[in-house]
Amino acid sequence: MFKPRNVLTLGLLFAALLLGHAETAAAHEVTDVLGRKVEVKDDVQRVVLGEGRLISAFALLDKDAPFQRIVGWQNDLKLLDPHTYNAYVAKFPKVKDIPLIGQASEQSVSAEEILSLKPDLAVFSISGHGPTEHSAVADVLTKAGIPVLFVDLRINPVEGTHTSMNALGQALGREAQANAFLDFYDQHIKVITDAVATLPAGPRPSVFLELLAGAWQAPGHTTGKSGMGEMIKLVGGRNIAAEVVPGALGDISVEYALKADPDVYVATGNHKPGLMLGAGVSTDEARGAFDRVLARPEFANLRAIREGKAHGLWHDFYNSPYNLLAIEALAKWVHPQLFAKLDPQASMEQINRQFLGIPLQGAYWIDAKTK
Numbered sequence: 564m565f566k567p568r569n570v571l572t573l574g575l576l577f578a579a580l581l582l583g584h585a586e587t588a589a590a591h592e593v594t595d596v597l598g599r600k601v602e603v604k605d606d607v608q609r610v611v612l613g614e615g616r617l618i619s620a621f622a623l624l625d626k627d628a629p630f631q632r633i634v635g636w637q638n639d640l641k642l643l644d645p646h647t648y649n650a651y652v653a654k655f656p657k658v659k660d661i662p663l664i665g666q667a668s669e670q671s672v673s674a675e676e677i678l679s680l681k682p683d684l685a686v687f688s689i690s691g692h693g694p695t696e697h698s699a700v701a702d703v704l705t706k707a708g709i710p711v712l713f714v715d716l717r718i719n720p721v722e723g724t725h726t727s728m729n730a731l732g733q734a735l736g737r738e739a740q741a742n743a744f745l746d747f748y749d750q751h752i753k754v755i756t757d758a759v760a761t762l763p764a765g766p767r768p769s770v771f772l773e774l775l776a777g778a779w780q781a782p783g784h785t786t787g788k789s790g791m792g793e794m795i796k797l798v799g800g801r802n803i804a805a806e807v808v809p810g811a812l813g814d815i816s817v818e819y820a821l822k823a824d825p826d827v828y829v830a831t832g833n834h835k836p837g838l839m840l841g842a843g844v845s846t847d848e849a850r851g852a853f854d855r856v857l858a859r860p861e862f863a864n865l866r867a868i869r870e871g872k873a874h875g876l877w878h879d880f881y882n883s884p885y886n887l888l889a890i891e892a893l894a895k896w897v898h899p900q901l902f903a904k905l906d907p908q909a910s911m912e913q914i915n916r917q918f919l920g921i922p923l924q925g926a927y928w929i930d931a932k933t934k
Contacts, residue, residue: 593733596689596715596726597696603710603734604683608632611664611682613672613693615640617714618651619883620728623744624737626920630655632735635680639667639692644833644879646925650842654921667692674703684734685711690718690811691882717882718789718811721752721797724884744918748887751910752797755894758901759799767801768826768897771867774812775878776830777856778837783815791831791881791889798894799901800827811881817861827896828867830856831878840877842925849875849926857931872896873931885914885923892928 589605610632612618616639622629630651641648652658662680665672672694677685685704687694694700701711712734715723725745732741772791774784785804786792790811795802803823804815832838832852839852853875857868867873874896880889891907907928915922 591733593712593730595713595730596723597713599713601710601712601734603712605736607683607735609634609680609682609684611677611680611685612636613664613685613687614691614882615648616644616879616882617686617688617716619879619885620714620716620731622921623728623884623918624731624735624740626740626918629920630658630661633661634682635662635664635677637665637667637672637693638663642667643692644841646833646839646841646843647879650924651921665693669694669698669700672698672700674700677704678707678709682709685709686731687711687713688717688882689713689715716884716886720790720793720881720886721890724748724886728884740918744884747913747917748884751887751891754905755798755890755902758894759797759898762799762898762901767799769803769823770795770800770827770829770893770897771803771820771823771825771865772829772831773862774831774881776832776837777852777859778832778834781814782817782859782861783820785813785815786811786881787813794886794890794893795897797890798897800893800897820862821865824866826867826872828862828865828873829876829893829896830873831876831881832856833878838875838878840875840926840929841879842923844925846926846929849929850932853929853931868931871931871933875929877927880927888914888927896930 590602591605593601593603595601612633615636618629618640625631664676687701689696696713704711712730714727714730716727728741728745732738772786772795774786785808787808787810788805792802792805803825807815830838833841838856840849857873862868876889876892880886888907888911891905891910894902895905911923
């Protein structure tokens with residue numbers, strides 16, 4: 564079990580670890596998403612993840628053994644995306660034994676627990692459920708001589724995926740794997756941006772993307788100018804919340820959404836009581852859950868829902884290098900004629916074949932039933 568964070572009582576532990584953590588091995592410099600120059604040993608074997616869901620990047624880089632370096636992580640994957648967690652456990656039973664450094668919040672993370680694991684590297688996100696750049700935990704580790712690498716798969720998804728995968732590839736000695744995935748990623752993104760550039764000037768289709776629909780405490784949890792809002796803009800859509808939600812996450816009222824009357828409605832989810840999508844979820848399970856989400860009285864009268872222009876996405880695309888698949892799905896939904904030949908399913912199968920040792924299997928997106 565992880566211990567409560569208690570930064571102020573770590574002095575003696577620091578001293579012991581500083582003496583025992585002195586590195587004699589060769590090291591190299593890696594630049595993270597914050598532009599920080601981080602000295603990382605050449606043979607990283609022990610990694611702590613500030614968010615469990617960052618394992619998606621390691622699955623691409625350490626294809627056959629994504630957990631081989633992970634000596635500690637937060638419990639957010641199990642708590643917030645149990646389907647993916649269970650899929651990993653089914654193939655790698657020892658996943659259940661990885662020590663926890665915290666649950667699903669930054670406040671729950673124990674710096675003392677991380678230090679006790681003697682990691683070669685800690686990987687944190689600039690925003691999310693774990694320690695961020697302003698966290699005392701990151702400061703504690705840095706002072707103890709443990710390099711901290713910051714990544715971003717959620718605030719600026721496309722640029723962040725690039726910078727983060729490059730940094731992780733360099734840190735782990737997996738440059739070739741990172742470059743191969745990013746080449747694939749760029750080719751697919753270019754197809755979309757080139758097509759969007761041909762659209763005539765004028766209003767873009769409006770989109771309401773509701774995050775964790777039916778599971779969040781109130782309807783209207785959404786994305787703003789960054790995060791998945793950036794994806795909507797990339798595919799030639801207009802996010803109805805962009806002008807009122809300045810960051811990646813926020814909320815709009817039911818009345819605001821009804822007045823905006825979007826052309827396209829998209830819900831995200833990964834667990835009950837909301838939309839179920841992701842690893843091991845069948846199309847029938849996803850369909851039943853999506854029907855219940857669409858039947859909620861708050862948004863049932865949206866034109867997009869009434870006309871069958873409603874869709875669902877796996878929620879964790881918002882925090883994963885697999886976000887390419889969400890971008891392709893959004894492109895088809897926002898501009899169905901322009902992207903008639905785009906095939907996210909084929910892209911997922913290619914990612915599975917080329918880059919993943921444990922494939923993405925399940926319903927990761929869904930369309931409303933046609934009437």
